[in-house]
Amino acid sequence: QKEVEQDPGPLSVPEGAIVSLNCTYSNSAFQYFMWYRQYSRKGPELLMYTYSSGNKEDGRFTAQVDKSSKYISLFIRDSQPSDSATYLCAMSKENTGNQFYFGTGTSLTVIP
Amino acid sequence: DTAVSQTPKYLVTQMGNDKSIKCEQNLGHDTMYWYKQDSKKFLKIMFSYNNKELIINETVPNRFSPKSPDKAHLNLHINSLELGDSAVYFCASSPRTHEQYFGPGTRLTVT
Numbered sequence A: 001q002k003e004v005e006q007d008p009g010p011l012s013v014p015e016g017a018i019v020s021l022n023c024t025y026s027n028s029a030f031q032y033f034m035w036y037r038q039y040s041r042k043g044p045e046l047l048m049y050t051y052s053s054g055n056k057e058d059g060r061f062t063a064q065v066d067k068s069s070k071y072i073s074l075f076i077r078d079s080q081p082s083d084s085a086t087y088l089c090a091m092s093k094e095n096t097g098n099q100f101y102f103g104t105g106t107s108l109t110v111i112p
Numbered sequence B: 001d002t003a004v005s006q007t008p009k010y011l012v013t014q015m016g017n018d019k020s021i022k023c024e025q026n027l028g029h030d031t032m033y034w035y036k037q038d039s040k041k042f043l044k045i046m047f048s049y050n051n052k053e054l055i056i057n058e059t060v061p062n063r064f065s066p067k068s069p070d071k072a073h074l075n076l077h078i079n080s081l082e083l084g085d086s087a088v089y090f091c092a093s094s095p096r097t098h099e100q101y102f103g104p105g106t107r108l109t110v111t
Helices: none
Strands: A004-006 A011-014 A019-025 A030-038 A045-051 A054-058 A061-066 A071-076 A085-093 A100-102 A106-111 B004-007 B010-013 B019-025 B031-037 B043-050 B053-057 B064-070 B073-078 B087-094 B106-110
Touching: A004 A085, A011 A019, A019 A085, A019 A106, A030 A061, A045 A054, A045 A061, A071 A085, B004 B087, B010 B019, B019 B031, B019 B087, B019 B106, B031 B073, B043 B064, B043 B073, B053 B064, B073 B087
Parallel strands: A011 A106, B010 B106
Antiparallel strands: A004 A019, A019 A071, A030 A045, A030 A085, A054 A061, A061 A071, A085 A100, A085 A106, B004 B019, B019 B073, B031 B043, B031 B087, B043 B053, B064 B073, B087 B106
């Protein structure tokens, strides 16, 4: 079993929709949770970063962590065509020399 | 003022050749990484260096050898290239706060 599971999609939504992207994980030692956005033929770009449980909001993006369920989510409100990309979740533990565990990415297309 | 840069962006070469990819970061980060991303977009860690010292060395063929001449540079040398080495290779750097910043990638095609 992979440590981090993510539905690869593809996910296709109309412009203006609310998008929900999710990852599950198996190791309760994960404390840091990240979301990256990767446009086609570009490097991943850090979008959101949270520590432990709770919510974090940044503009149209909200990251949610539920450690009891080992489940993290990224919500995108009022989705735009420019949000079309692959979204990768990533996690890390305390004191592990900055080792990151990535999901396989979810491909999102927002249709104008 | 690129934060993490890689050269070259594209590399097309034949099986059996030896090639190098270079990475530089100007963010002052302590830790640098090499990742391989396959056609299904899965990012697989290969190596990590902290202050020029190797700290992560995943199961990677020993044809791959990283070198860190200083904290701001991490190069990847690949010997005897094989078809299966075709992928996009990303360099990344990280401060201590569990965030990573990626370079633009090097698209390697082995023919």
